[in-house]
Amino acid sequence: MNRPTRSRSAAPAKVTLEMVAERAGVSPSTVSRILNGTAVVSPEKRTAVDEAIATLGFVPNPVARGLAGGRTFSVGVLTQAIDSPFYGAALRGIEGALGAAGYSPLFMSGHWQADEESRCIDVLRSRRVDGLIVLTGRLSDSALRSVARSLPVVVTGRRLKATNLVSLDFDHREGARQATQHLIELGHRRIAFIGGVAEHPDAVEREQGYRLALEAAGVRVDPALVVPGAFTEHSGVLAVERLLERRVRFTAIFAANDQMALGAALALYRAGKRVPDDVSLVGFDDVAGSLYAVPPLTTVHNPIQEIGELAARAMLALLAGEKARVEVPAPRLIVRESTRALGA
Amino acid sequence: MNRPTRSRSAAPAKVTLEMVAERAGVSPSTVSRILNGTAVVSPEKRTAVDEAIATLGFVPNPVARGLAGGRTFSVGVLTQAIDSPFYGAALRGIEGALGAAGYSPLFMSGHWQADEESRCIDVLRSRRVDGLIVLTGRLSDSALRSVARSLPVVVTGRRLKATNLVSLDFDHREGARQATQHLIELGHRRIAFIGGVAEHPDAVEREQGYRLALEAAGVRVDPALVVPGAFTEHSGVLAVERLLERRVRFTAIFAANDQMALGAALALYRAGKRVPDDVSLVGFDDVAGSLYAVPPLTTVHNPIQEIGELAARAMLALLAGEKARVEVPAPRLIVRESTRALGA
DNA sequence: CTGAAAGCGCTTACAG
DNA sequence: CTGAAAGCGCTTACAG
Numbered sequence: 001m002n003r004p005t006r007s008r009s010a011a012p013a014k015v016t017l018e019m020v021a022e023r024a025g026v027s028p029s030t031v032s033r034i035l036n037g038t039a040v041v042s043p044e045k046r047t048a049v050d051e052a053i054a055t056l057g058f059v060p061n062p063v064a065r066g067l068a069g070g071r072t073f074s075v076g077v078l079t080q081a082i083d084s085p086f087y088g089a090a091l092r093g094i095e096g097a098l099g100a101a102g103y104s105p106l107f108m109s110g111h112w113q114a115d116e117e118s119r120c121i122d123v124l125r126s127r128r129v130d131g132l133i134v135l136t137g138r139l140s141d142s143a144l145r146s147v148a149r150s151l152p153v154v155v156t157g158r159r160l161k162a163t164n165l166v167s168l169d170f171d172h173r174e175g176a177r178q179a180t181q182h183l184i185e186l187g188h189r190r191i192a193f194i195g196g197v198a199e200h201p202d203a204v205e206r207e208q209g210y211r212l213a214l215e216a217a218g219v220r221v222d223p224a225l226v227v228p229g230a231f232t233e234h235s236g237v238l239a240v241e242r243l244l245e246r247r248v249r250f251t252a253i254f255a256a257n258d259q260m261a262l263g264a265a266l267a268l269y270r271a272g273k274r275v276p277d278d279v280s281l282v283g284f285d286d287v288a289g290s291l292y293a294v295p296p297l298t299t300v301h302n303p304i305q306e307i308g309e310l311a312a313r314a315m316l317a318l319l320a321g322e323k324a325r326v327e328v329p330a331p332r333l334i335v336r337e338s339t340r341a342l343g344a
Numbered sequence: 345m346n347r348p349t350r351s352r353s354a355a356p357a358k359v360t361l362e363m364v365a366e367r368a369g370v371s372p373s374t375v376s377r378i379l380n381g382t383a384v385v386s387p388e389k390r391t392a393v394d395e396a397i398a399t400l401g402f403v404p405n406p407v408a409r410g411l412a413g414g415r416t417f418s419v420g421v422l423t424q425a426i427d428s429p430f431y432g433a434a435l436r437g438i439e440g441a442l443g444a445a446g447y448s449p450l451f452m453s454g455h456w457q458a459d460e461e462s463r464c465i466d467v468l469r470s471r472r473v474d475g476l477i478v479l480t481g482r483l484s485d486s487a488l489r490s491v492a493r494s495l496p497v498v499v500t501g502r503r504l505k506a507t508n509l510v511s512l513d514f515d516h517r518e519g520a521r522q523a524t525q526h527l528i529e530l531g532h533r534r535i536a537f538i539g540g541v542a543e544h545p546d547a548v549e550r551e552q553g554y555r556l557a558l559e560a561a562g563v564r565v566d567p568a569l570v571v572p573g574a575f576t577e578h579s580g581v582l583a584v585e586r587l588l589e590r591r592v593r594f595t596a597i598f599a600a601n602d603q604m605a606l607g608a609a610l611a612l613y614r615a616g617k618r619v620p621d622d623v624s625l626v627g628f629d630d631v632a633g634s635l636y637a638v639p640p641l642t643t644v645h646n647p648i649q650e651i652g653e654l655a656a657r658a659m660l661a662l663l664a665g666e667k668a669r670v671e672v673p674a675p676r677l678i679v680r681e682s683t684r685a686l687g688a
Numbered sequence: 689c690t691g692a693a694a695g696c697g698c699t700t701a702c703a704g
Numbered sequence: 705c706t707g708a709a710a711g712c713g714c715t716t717a718c719a720g
Contacts (some may be wrong), residue, residue, distance in 0.1 A: 014697095016696095016697060016698085017697065017698060018697075018698090026706080026707090027706065027707045027708075028697090028698080028699090028707090029699080029700080029706070029707060029708080030705090030706060030707080032698065032699055032700085033699090033700095033705095033706085035698095036699080038699085038700085039705075039706085040705070041705070041706085042705065042706090045705090045706085059466075059470045060470075060697085060698075061411075061470070061472070061696090061697055061698070062470065062471055062472070063407060063410040063411050063416060063471075063472050063696085063697080063698090064411055064696070064697035064698040064699090064712090065697080065698055065699075066407040066410075066698090066712090067405075067407050067408055067410075067411050067696085067697080067698070067699090067711095067712045067713065067714085068697070068698040068699040068700080068711075068712055069698070069699050069700080069712085070699085070712080072407060081436070082426075082432060082435050082436055082439055083429075083432030083433050083435060083436040083632075083649075084432070085427075085429055085432075085632070085633075088426060088427030088428070088429075088432055089427050091426050091427060092425070092426055092427040092453070095426055095451075095452070095453060099452075099467075104450060104452075104467070104471060105451070106448060106450065107439075107449070107451055108439070108443075108448075109436070109439060122403075123443075123448070126403045126404075126405070126406065127406055127407075127448060128405070128406070128407050233632075233633075233635070233636040237636075262633070262636050263636055265636075265638055266636050266637075266638055266640070269638045269639065288427075288429070288577075289429075289577075289606070289633045291577070292577040292581075292606050292607055292609075292610050293610075293637075293638070294609055294610055294613045294637070294638050295613065296610070305427075358713095360712095360713060360714085361713065361714060362713075362714090370690080370691090371690065371691045371692075372691090372713090372714080372715090373690070373691060373692080373715080373716080374689090374690060374691080375714095376714070376715055376716085377689095377690085377715090377716095379714095380715080382715085382716085383689075383690085384689070385689070385690085386689065386690090389689085389690085404713085404714075405712090405713055405714070407712085407713080407714090408696090408712070408713035408714040408715090409713080409714055409715075410696090410714090411695095411696045411697065411698085411712085411713080411714070411715090412695075412696055412713070412714040412715040412716080413696085413714070413715050413716080414696080414715085415715095689720105690719100690720085691718105691719090691720085692718095692719090692720105693716100693717100693718085693719105694715105694716090694717090694718100695714105695715090695716090695717105696713105696714090696715085696716105697712105698711105698712090699710105699711090699712085700709100700710090700711090700712105701709100701710090701711105702707100702708095702709085702710095703706100703707090703708090703709105704705105704706085704707085704708105
């Protein structure tokens with residue numbers, strides 16, 4: 001063991017609740033109650049305690065609070081990849097909202113694997129987080145419901161009803177419908193679709209939106225135009241290469257996310273096809289890089305940072321025992337420079 | 345207070361160290377010592393305890409460990425922006441290395457402001473983290489030294505000697521020198537430089553590298569070619585616009601980071617200048633998006649995920665009371681498609 | 689090598 | 705409205 005030598009010269013001597021109590025001439029219980037707003041306290045004692053806290057510079061020890069009170073003022077956040085341009089924005093929203101309320105997020109990455117996600121939840125639980133925010137992921141609905149039996153849960157990316165659980169669902173289908181319709185309105189009929197990870201609910205809904213828009217416009221869905229992807233830039237490159245190899249004719253591409261759209265743009269560039277002159281391109285999510293792509297990418301805005309904030313606020317509400325009602329913003333298309341009217 | 349109703353139907357009943365002790369027929373002290381490897385224990389007791397732990401499914405409560413032992417098995421990570429494409433990779437490296445050792449990272453974003461960074465450190469400290477990893481930032485060396493007097497510190501982006509502190513410094517100057525020299529070797533002489541945040545050490549070093557390479561080649565540094573930036577895509581756009589407005593002649597641009605290079609690429613595109621046909625472009629960092637830019641960006645690889653891992657390992661070493669010796673990889677240029685020989 | 693005991697810094701029934 | 709006391713689940717000197 002490395003002995004904690006504690007040359008307390010720099011760090012402030014730890015001041016405890018007991019010291020505050022003594023200085024204020026009250027019992028520790030009273031100080032605790034004032035801190036937690038747990039009971040009504042006479043004004044005199046309250047000011048005495050407030051003053052003692054201020055002059056002593058007392059900061060409650062969350063570790064002790066956690067042990068004694070069963071609340072750690074931390075909430076677990078199960079993300080899929082902490083370094084994702086997409087989830088990053090959500091984490092930022094969560095960090096801000098939670099921090100403002102004195103809660104700390106504990107981030108873990110599940111890497112899109114249900115078993116890893118379960119392990120993360122175990123760790124988070126052993127850390128005694130007060131609640132759990134799950135950013136999409138592959139866990140089953142019932143697994144989530146079961147977690148919610150012992151821990152408040154907020155989950156994004158699905159519609160799920162359960163006690164002690166709030167779900168925030170963004171309308172991916174509608175977003176994808178808008179994206180596809182935009183291309184149709186520009187005169188495109190041969191619109192390729194690059195799909196996302198097959199089992200992923202977002203991917204499924206986005207493909208539905210694509211089909212919906214085509215059908216509504218009376219355009220037959222040509223299976224040859226639908227190619228699989230994996231939500232990565234590289235998979236976007238491969239998808240376009242496949243389309244090109246097969247000599248499928250298309251004048252536009254709708255990719256199920258921006259990362260794949262960016263990959264598609266590169267593959268088109270390599271093939272000597274210009275965006276939007278030869279091929280119009282639409283993505284989904286509106287990640288930070290899309291605005292600075294060459295050309296700037298037309299895409300569906302996914303308010304992921306806001307969703308992170310909403311998720312955090314919903315969690316705070318659950319923890320306060322309030323009913324959390326959340327309204328997720330509707331998707332909207334951002335038309336930039338990667339799309340153009342056919343033949344224009 | 346929201347009463348913890350504890351319908352423990354789903355969650356496993358909490359099993360404590362005491363229960364393990366009882367089942368194994370030893371004292372809690374012994375169980376604790378086995379868990380921590382704190383003392384030599386007879387083989388029989390050890391197996392008895394191991395078995396009890398296994399059958400009971402005991403998981404030590406880190407909160408209690410934190411209170412009693414003064415160690416929380418968590419380390420604070422002061423990043424500047426959790427949603428940064430750049431820091432994201434470092435966080436991933438940290439998460440992996442720490443997690444493998446049973447430690448949890450506590451991430452906070454300082455947003456490039458010394459006062460916010462200080463506040464983050466206060467919060468992290470109040471959370472009783474066992475150590476602190478600081479990813480660059482604006483804190484003064486002495487502030488960091490002072491923190492290190494009471495908490496092990498690992499800091500990236502500077503060279504700093506102090507007890508209880510390890511610094512990992514990447515050679516930005518050399519990287520920038522290589523980038524600039526690459527352009528020189530391609531025949532470029534009129535090489536613009538887009539700088540980073542002025543007070544930022546990385547920015548300073550990268551500019552030094554630029555100047556060094558030019559001087560070594562006997563090329564005069566034309567002040568008109570050096571424009572300020574702020575490490576954001578938008579600032580890259582502005583920088584090129586400024587260059588263009590001033591009618592400064594240049595055949596290549598070296599941007600102090602990839603994000604600015606990407607912004608520069610967009611501004612050039614808007615101005616009808618093609619990369620690399622009309623202007624060669626080099627960035628710095630090799631963030632994920634650079635590989636999929638159109639055209640793929642030539643840049644200096646910054647092994648930021650690896651640096652995150654190294655930082656975490658150094659922290660683990662400090663916590664174990666070992667001497668941490670770390671070797672940061674040298675920078676290396678990645679030539680892609682945004683640079684071309686002058687006149688070719 | 690191993691226990692009994694005290695203690696980490698709070699919270700919370702339990703009694704006034 | 706407010707205290708005294710027990711307890712949260714561990715660790716760690718202190719004694720064998």
